[in-house]
Amino acid sequence: MVKKSGRPAYLQIADDLREQVRGGSLAPGAPLPSTAQLAEQYDASLSVVKMAVGILRNEGLLIGQQGKGVFVRDEESSESGQGTAVDLVNEVIELRTAVRDLSERLAQVESTLSERSDR
Amino acid sequence: MVKKSGRPAYLQIADDLREQVRGGSLAPGAPLPSTAQLAEQYDASLSVVKMAVGILRNEGLLIGQQGKGVFVRDEESSESGQGTAVDLVNEVIELRTAVRDLSERLAQVESTLSERSDR
DNA sequence: CAGGCCAACTAGGTCAACTATGTTGGTCGC
DNA sequence: GCGACCAACATAGTTGACCTAGTTGGCCTG
Numbered sequence: 001m002v003k004k005s006g007r008p009a010y011l012q013i014a015d016d017l018r019e020q021v022r023g024g025s026l027a028p029g030a031p032l033p034s035t036a037q038l039a040e041q042y043d044a045s046l047s048v049v050k051m052a053v054g055i056l057r058n059e060g061l062l063i064g065q066q067g068k069g070v071f072v073r074d075e076e077s078s079e080s081g082q083g084t085a086v087d088l089v090n091e092v093i094e095l096r097t098a099v100r101d102l103s104e105r106l107a108q109v110e111s112t113l114s115e116r117s118d119r
Numbered sequence: 120m121v122k123k124s125g126r127p128a129y130l131q132i133a134d135d136l137r138e139q140v141r142g143g144s145l146a147p148g149a150p151l152p153s154t155a156q157l158a159e160q161y162d163a164s165l166s167v168v169k170m171a172v173g174i175l176r177n178e179g180l181l182i183g184q185q186g187k188g189v190f191v192r193d194e195e196s197s198e199s200g201q202g203t204a205v206d207l208v209n210e211v212i213e214l215r216t217a218v219r220d221l222s223e224r225l226a227q228v229e230s231t232l233s234e235r236s237d238r
Numbered sequence: 239c240a241g242g243c244c245a246a247c248t249a250g251g252t253c254a255a256c257t258a259t260g261t262t263g264g265t266c267g268c
Numbered sequence: 269g270c271g272a273c274c275a276a277c278a279t280a281g282t283t284g285a286c287c288t289a290g291t292t293g294g295c296c297t298g
Contacts, residue, residue, distance in 0.1 A: 048252065167282065185291085
């Protein structure tokens with residue numbers, strides 16, 4: 001990261017990675033270099049790399065798996081945070097099923113708890 | 120931040136602030152407490168507060184002004200592209216984090232229960 | 239009184255170190 | 269061969285420090 005623009009390093013790295021994903025140079029499902037390797041590659045500290053990855057992880061573009069690595073998200077969506085309406089719809093569908101799942105599991109747990117505490 | 124959920128502190132703080140904005144307890148244009156005050160208020164380090172603010176800043180919900188403070192985005196301050204869609208996006212983001220949080224807590228409870236019934 | 243300087247705040251960025259946790263591969267003893 | 273163990277590596281989270289830069293208000297000098 002030698003670019004001397006006023007733009008902070010962690011944003012430059014995030015931009016670069018985002019572009020690599022969009023450009024196909026990092027295919028969906030493919031692993032990124034390790035944090036340490038990226039740090040060396042961009043000539044930045046571990047912290048700024050972790051920040052950059054954190055942003056893209058927050059945007060849903062990357063998925064980090066502890067102990068294994070960071071991977072480009074496959075499946076739908078991608079496209080940066082504030083995406084199209086289609087992304088939003090998909091997100092809502094996901095959330096709806098997630099809520100239904102949670103409700104069922106909660107009911108299960110609750111009944112188990114009340115049974116046990118009753119006696 | 121004393122909540123003992125598995126959710127990391129910087130996300131809990133981000134969620135809380137996001138909710139305060141949506142709930143109107145932090146009006147558009149209003150300033151947030153200083154970083155140091157927030158850190159004390161949440162009983163967290165400066166770093167995690169800065170991280171939380173950074174996320175919301177990245178989401179466009181907050182606007183930081185160096186030397187002055189951090190303010191809740193004021194409707195049409197800066198373009199921010201989609202206008203009304205931003206509200207929906209924020210709502211979805213909030214729901215997503217809420218679901219993730221609940222999911223983790225449920226998983227915690229479930230594993231505790233199954234452990235206990237094992238013996 | 240006016241102007242300028244300075245100290246005390248603010249946010250933002252970067253770095254280094256530590257902990258926790260998960261994955262993987264190799265070695266050692268049986 | 270197989271299981272237990274262990275070392276090396278990975279992400280993730282947290283903390284504390286240091287530096288930059290903008291803003292504000294008060295104090296002091298001319």
